[in-house]
Amino acid sequence: MFKAALIALLLAAAIPTAHAQAPSRQEAPASGFNPTATEVKEQDLLNALSKVEGRISIPDTRAATLIQPAGQTWRDYRRGPLLWITAAIVLGMMALLTLFYLIRGRIRIEGGRGTRTVLRFGAFERFMHWVTAASWCVLAVSGLNIVAGSRVLLPLIGQDAFSTVSGWLKYSHNFLAFPFTSGVVLMLLVWVRHNIPNRMDLEWFRQGGGLFGHRHPHSRKFNGGQKAVFWIVVLGGGALAATGFTLMFPFYITDVTGMQLAQIAHGGVSLLMIGAMLGHIYIGSVGMEGALDAMNSGQVDRKWAAAHHDLWLAEVDAKSTPSGHPAE
């Protein structure tokens, strides 16, 4: 309160002085007395304080913040650097994957598909994967629209269509956050025991995951790369939920500075996650023959399983006899 009164007083004194004495900054008056030498400029005040607040009579006390200079930095970041970072990550990752495809081609099942399959993921595992994946895709597209839609989509489809599309995307972003969060929690509960990092993962990374060449490093149910994806989803998804719900319920948890930080963190983590997930989507579909079966029918080719998850296949075989279903 005292701070606010002080600022009001200083502002009242400083601003008119700044206007009235503006020319005297260049040439000192004949008297030799230069009042602007001790002038308190508005910007100095704003730099010294995180915000300027007053007193209001409506119950929403947050409306009492009049000026918050950090908001300008936040806005400048969103108008400039954020757009470039977004373009670099999204387009850069797409270019990298295209290059990888051109160099390495599709990773085939050596000797072609076999006739026998093994159950890799049960119905519930596939269900939680698709709830998370489908909501993630819409969250990613709608989030990118918030960041860059007015630069990318608006010029293409015009104002009316853009406002309708953005409205629906915004609703989708808010409400699909709930199934997305549920999916991440389910994945954590069901898969965490298979995703504890160990020394075998280091070896997997040392051998580049067997992506180049014909040697396949040993792996149980999830290899080093898949464990990395799991933790990116759990920790990244957790961070996005924490910051996202902070944004969705404005000012419940934090003040205006906290909201700005939450949005910057939300945007940053989501971009890193988008980069990582583009890689995951690529390798799970066009990049590797047989991989999509695991999340489609749940049954994978035994030859695929032997190449990529040899120790897991041995564990499954030790527990039961193979199902003998033909690969789809």
Place this chain on the structure above:
Amino acid sequence: MRVFLIAVTSMIAVAVGAYYGLNLIQKPADVAFAVSGARLDAPGQPGG
């Protein structure tokens, strides 16, 4: 494919549930922040 369709349907169901759930506890700003001494117009409404 069947599991995928069930997952997408459930995703939509949870989202719609969240919509109705939140509507039960949320109030529009002109209601939430009005007191006997201060009335707020409904933003976006005619005359608001």
